[in-house]
Amino acid sequence: MTATSRRRLLPWALFLVALAVTLAGVTPAAGAARLFFFVTLLGGIVAAAGLLGPRAQLAAALLLLSLVATQRLVERPLAVPPSSQWTTPLAGPGQVVRHTVRLPTGDPTWPRLWTRAAGAAVFVCARGPLTPEDGLLLHLGDEPVARLTQEQAFGTRPQPTSIGFYRIPVSRTLLERHPEAVFTLRRAPGSSPRPIDICGTFSYRPTAGPNSSAFFDGATWTSPGAEMGGRFLIEVRLEDAAGRPFSIWY
Amino acid sequence: MGVASRPLPSYRPAPTAAALACGLANSALLLPPAVEWLGSWRGLLDLFASLWTVLFVAFLVLFWTGDAVRSLLQPTAPSSPSTPMARPRRSPGLTPRWALVLLVVCGVELLTHAGERNGFLASSRPTSGVETWTTADGYAVLLDGIPAQGDGLFLLPMLNLFLDDGPPAPSEFDRRAGHVYLVSLLARPLGTYWSFAAVNLLAWWGAALAVWWLGQRRWPGSAVPWIASLLVATGQGFLFMGAAPQAHVAAYAAFAFFLVxxxxxxxxxxDISLRPWLSAGWAAGAAGLIYLVNLPCLLFLWLYSLAGLTPRRLIGLILSTLTAFALVSLWVLYGRALGLGFSGGNNDLAGQAIAGWLRVLHAGPYEIIGQLRAGSVRGISVAAFYYPLWVLAVLGLVVSGRDARRWALAVLVAGILPAIAFSTRFHLPRLAYFMYPAVYLLAAAGMQALARPLPRPAAVTLLATLTLGLIALSNLDLLGIQQLNLWFHYSQGNTW
Structure with a gap:
């Protein structure tokens, strides 16, 4: 074998070694999926690198071998992301959904924000359609704020039974009375028996800490923050004159 | 008189197409009845610009095809334009320092637009004033604790399959599995979020290098390759998509690699053998495993190859096309056997586009004009590349050499056609962004033309000012101005 043919064959020999490394000992499904792209994509890369010269082709083959070897050798399980969308059914008057929002009412930015704000609203996500008989009540601390119905539904949703936001306007004074705003959702006594799904999502920047949300099932309190890095979807939004939110806390 | 002895008429396809498109677009404006949206100059000009673009593309392709047919029938006659890039040019080497500069710029841009600052994510937050259904964090998923664009969630089953962490599971993005495979090579050491980002960074850098190479080849001995590669490293589409766990950046790079x-x-x-054509077809098909890049790749291949078309080249084109589609189709069959579904809207974008246009074409000319108003091609193009870039690119087109101009027009048409095709369903500046190799190279050529008459210090100052101005424009979001991101996400529509 001449030196030239060795130079031409070496990258492809490394390519075959990489193929063996990537396929050895994996499940048939993973092996089959890897095989397809190993041949079509990585094979194409090695072939294309040949246009730049034998050294470039060798470097490409070595790089690919190191990548597949790293994939096999590093034992690092991927973190499962917290769910972006989940629901908790609020079944009866004994159950409570609670979410705390720490509002910056004492912050110098607060009055500045209100020079721009035309109003504030609490946004609650729940599964529709909500009727007055469903008796879904929103409280801020001890103060009743609203009974949620379809009239407050906000934004488009694919189906009437889809989850979606309900927008409840609130006054500045009400918010300023509750800088540590504890929102609760309950069912009114005598409300319809169907459970109402309250939405939750992941909690990235909670104002009141990772356990700002809690659920009382009638016997015990649990926190979606502790269990799954989540929060109930209750947000306070400041809106400008066009109704566009420009500051949001949860 | 036989075909072979008939003299070829002397005309230039692009200016002729532009003039015809002007006349016809004007006439087409008279077709719709008096409607509210034609009651303002802005509405009229928007529709005119969209009509003009579509007609220009149609006439240009028609003229190029006509030239190609004549070339086939009259193989000895000089074609118009002459066979492109028949003479390989010597390309000066890329300095390692410039390659490093580009890598650093791409890296800084990615890091400054990562996490919640990513434009794709930021423009989906309710505070951007468009979406009414998203939460305070926007359409997001937390990957390794970092907020990322929400569609990334749907790529995780495929990633788990490649990592042998889970069984095959159908997703919206089965057709783009090639991208996830590349990510899987880095996922173990880097984790989910940063493996997506690293693939994007490498692709981004590769795209900048590729555009540099293309610039050296078609605008040799000028500042064009340096400026254009810097514009790629700071380009709106790359900034918008760089930190998103999506296939777009890899796809943009794949298109530039294909051109190279x-x-x-x-x-x-x-008289080239057919093997290189098969290789090009394989590359286009492989790119189609990442995203629907096979469409702009093949469109470019056909459009640019029409000049001086020979029977052998025609066979090469057909072979390339068949190879590309065979590879993409093979993955669908193979994937289905693995248990993937290839169902859902994102897996059938091409089918939806064809169905949409068939419906519109069947409905008649007024419906076509209404569609061009609803899916404003002007709005999509300007959202992908803001006005200053277009102005400079048009200037660059005028001053560039014949082959560079022909090549750039082929890239522009190949890049805009998929966006026009999909405009019946989605208005996607991120699809129109496939035009970036041509737009940035032409814009750089335009800048160079402006600087040429000036003394050297003034010329350098002008080039630096214009380049920095364009870089600042695409980085406006760092100052809290999200307008360009919003347009890139949702198109400019009929607004100016």
Whole structure:
């Protein structure tokens, strides 16, 4: 074998070694999926690198071998992301959904924000359609704020039974009375028996800490923050004159 | 008088197409009845610009095809334009320092637009004033604790399959599995979020290098490759998508790599064997495993190859096309056997586009005009590249050499056609962004033309000012101004 043919064959020999490394000992499904792209994509890369010269082709083959070897050798399980969308059914008057929002009412930015704000609203996500008989009540601390119905539904949703936001306007004074705003959702006594799904999502920047949300099932309190890095979807939004939110806390 | 002895008429396809498109677009404006949206100059001009673009593309392709047919029938006659890139040019080497500069710029841009600052994510937050259904964090998923664009969630089952962490599971993005495979090579050491980002960074850098190479080849001895590669490293589409766990950046790079590969294979040299055409087809098909890049790749291949078309080149084109589609189709069959579904809207974008246009075309000319108003091609194009870039690019087109102009027009048409095709369903500046190799190179050529008459210090100052101005424009979001991101996400629509 001449030196030239060795130079031409070496990258492809490394390519075959990489193929063996990537396929050895994996499940048939993973092996089959890897095989397809190993041949079509990585094979194409090695072939294309040949246009730049034998050294470039060798470097490409070595790089690919190191990548597949790293994939096999590093034992690092991927973190499962917290769910972006989940629901908790609020079944009866004994159950409570609670979410705390720490509002910056004492912050110098607060009055500045209100020079721009035309109003504030609490946004609650729940599964529709909500009727007055469903008796879904929103409280801020001890103060009743609203009974949620379809009239407050906000934004488009694919189906009437889809989850979606309900927008409840609130006054500045009400918010300023509750800088540590504890929102609760309950069912009114005598409300319809169907459970109402309250939405939750992941909690990235909670104002009141990772356990700002809690659920009382009638016997015990649990926190979606502790269990799954989540929060109930209750947000306070400041809106400008066009109704566009420009500051949001949860 | 036989075909062979008939003299070829002397005309230039692009200016002729532009003039015809002007006349016809004007006439087409008279077709719709008096409607509210034609009651303002802005509405009229928007529709005119969209009509003009579509008609210009149609006439240009028609003229190029006509020239190609004549070339086939009259093989000895000089074609118009002459066989492109028949003579390989010597390309000066890329300095390692410039390659490093580009890598650093891409890296800084990615890091400054990562996490919640990513434009794709930021423009989906309710505070951007468009979406009414998203939460305070926007359409997001937390990957390794970092907020990322929400569609990334749907790529995780495929990632788990490649990592042998889970069984095959259907997703919206089965057709783009090639991208996830590349991510899987880095996922173990880097984790989910940063493996997506690293693939994007490498692709981004590769795209900048590729555009530099293309610039050296078609605008040799000028500042064009340096400026254009810097514009890629700071380009709106790359900034918007760089930190998103999506296939777009890899797809943009794949298109630039394809353009480089076509030149490197010397496809347009006379009497070339069919093997390079098969290679080009394989590359287009492989790119189609990442995203629907096979469409702009093949469109470019056909459009640019029409100049001086020979029977052998025609066979090469057909072979390339068949190879590309065979590879993409093979993955669908193979994937289905693995248990993937290839169902859902994102897996059937091409089918939806064809169905949408068939419906519109069947409905008649007024419906076509209404569609061009609803899916404003002008709004999509300007959202992908803001006005200053277009102004400079048009200037660059005028001053560039014949082959560079023909090549750039082929890239522009190949890049805009998929966006026009999909405009019946989605208005996607991120699809129109496939035009970036041509737009940035032409814009750089335009800048160079402006600087040429000036003394050297003034010329350098002007080039630096214009380049920095364009870079600042695409980085406006760092100052809290999200307008360009919003347009890139949702298109400019009929607004100016």
């Amino acid at each position: 590969l076509c030149d490197a294979l010397r496809l347009w040299t006379r």
